[in-house]
Amino acid sequence: MIVCVGTVGLDTVETPFGRVEETLGGSAAYFVAAAAALDTGTQLVSVVGEDFPSQHRDLLSSRGADLAGLQVLPGRCFRWTGRYHFDMNRRDTLETQLNVLAEFHPRLPESFREAEFLFLANIDPVLQLEVLEQVRRPRVTMLDSMNFWISGARDALTEALSRVDIVLMNEEEVRQYADTPNLLQGAREIMALGPRVLIIKKGEYGAVLLHEGRFFYCPAYPLEEVKDPTGAGDSFAGGFLGYLARQGDLSMAHLRRALVYGSVVASFTVEDFSVARLASVTGDEIQKRYREFREFTFFDEV
Amino acid sequence: MIVCVGTVGLDTVETPFGRVEETLGGSAAYFVAAAAALDTGTQLVSVVGEDFPSQHRDLLSSRGADLAGLQVLPGRCFRWTGRYHFDMNRRDTLETQLNVLAEFHPRLPESFREAEFLFLANIDPVLQLEVLEQVRRPRVTMLDSMNFWISGARDALTEALSRVDIVLMNEEEVRQYADTPNLLQGAREIMALGPRVLIIKKGEYGAVLLHEGRFFYCPAYPLEEVKDPTGAGDSFAGGFLGYLARQGDLSMAHLRRALVYGSVVASFTVEDFSVARLASVTGDEIQKRYREFREFTFFDEV
Secondary structure: OEEEEOOOEEEEEEEOOEEEEEEEEOHHHHHHHHHHHOOOOEEEEEEEEOOOOHHHHHHHHHOOEEEEEEEEEOOOOEEEEEEEOOOOOOEEEEEEEOHHHHHOOOOOOHHHOOOOEEEEOOOOHHHHHHHHHHOOOOOEEEEEOOHHHHHHOHHHHHHHHOOOOEEEEEHHHHHHHHOOOOHHHHHHHHHOOOOOEEEEEOHHHOEEEEEOOEEEEEOOOOOOOOOOOOOHHHHHHHHHHHHHHHHOOOOHHHHHHHHHHHHHHHHHHOOOOOOHHHHHOOHHHHHHHHHHHHHHHOOOOO | OEEEEOOOEEEEEEEOOEEEEEEEEOHHHHHHHHHHHOOOOEEEEEEEEOOOOHHHHHHHHHOOEEEEEEEEEOOOOEEEEEEEOOOOOOEEEEEEEOHHHHHOOOOOOHHHOOOOEEEEOOOOHHHHHHHHHHOOOOOEEEEEOOHHHHHHOHHHHHHHHOOOOEEEEEHHHHHHHHOOOOHHHHHHHHHOOOOOEEEEEOHHHOEEEEEOOEEEEEOOOOOOOOOOOOOHHHHHHHHHHHHHHHHOOOOHHHHHHHHHHHHHHHHHHOOOOOOHHHHHOOHHHHHHHHHHHHHHHOOOOO
């Protein structure tokens, strides 16, 4: 079981492969569905408006999410509208309506405070710190962030980075935070703040994990067609922590496998819009793709 | 032994870490030094001017290159001047003087025509085809190219691509040649021309090899400081084919190891200017870094 704090909202997304309107979106929604793909349940802490469709609530429940921490505030849901370019690596945000998210302060129900695993999705680091005050003795805490907070809330983000076990950033964010073009130097600067594990996402190039001076690289799954990249990073986090939560420790062997499971789960996410593919993927499909990742990266000793 | 056809010239290079003038450069020079790092000798086919310094000639000889196919033409050597940006991923070409390279037509000495392994470095594909006419029954032929020939000599390049076993391109070149943003689709289009193996270079993100519908990914070595990226791709080719030439067949197991050796050798190249590091690297250093690549990428079955 993982406590997940993040956004739940309604996404309108256009890609070269189609368009969906007011579909289930938000970092926490993708995380929930991704962890569920590895049979790991979540305790969800988020906020929606009074217009949140009941079928979205049902979908989250069906994916093993405990919704006791899902606040419903007067007003409308958080909404995001985006459009992907032909090459799918760039997107334009056409509109962001914070709505009830502007009023959000995470409150963990008493039953969530004993959480052993905690995921702080990409939200204001001030709110991430509020969550860290509410959990009693988590075994593993993991944090995601973005460029907006690096420039706009650097002090709070630095404090949050220093208080978690696992940090997830993309490579531009590492360079931006540490103000260096050298990714390795940037990584060392962030790890010097305290985290035991740093995962650097590289989009279509996969991800690298750093732990105790060691590296582990995992490529992204080679997909012929990506239908909608939205939520890939949050799904990656859900697959990663979903696997770790079932293992219980941060040994390098478990971290390596977790990174591969994160990549596997994210590769399913982008095959369809919203969490549709995550909701249908089977355990056998996940294991098959895990074995393919081994095939993609294995080579002999000499 | 590998026949290598490419350029030899004088490079003037400026990076944030220093500047060198009229140092040994050119695709064939890097290839020779890289293959030598894996104890594989080369038969060099190239051209220099009358001003080619004797110490550069001696260095090539000391790296196991048979210079019987190195033409000396009246005039000056090919020269290239470039400057790297702070982030080392971008460079400006400040000057290119073709000089004797403009007159070059590769001529293989009789003793080279029985070559079992042939590397066609990045030169005009018309010249690459001239070489393919001169070798009798090579076991493995490998070709490198660049964006300039894709737009400027597409028909000759297509013919050359269809006549070699292994193609080396970077990801932008694959997309440009196949006119698609999807790398996988581009790769399939190129392999449909005939090559058994396609290696797609991704710069700081490593490389991927495609063979018989299978993939193998290898990351780039994580270097804290890159002194001069010039020649990384040609060194990669030299390490790759240098290893394969000692194994003799294109089994997937050999191709995987060869890709790792290519990455290992290229990682040494960029630690210093010109071929200085390649000339000093030891077999033990290479084996140590190979084992590190395994450490970077290994994960268990589940």
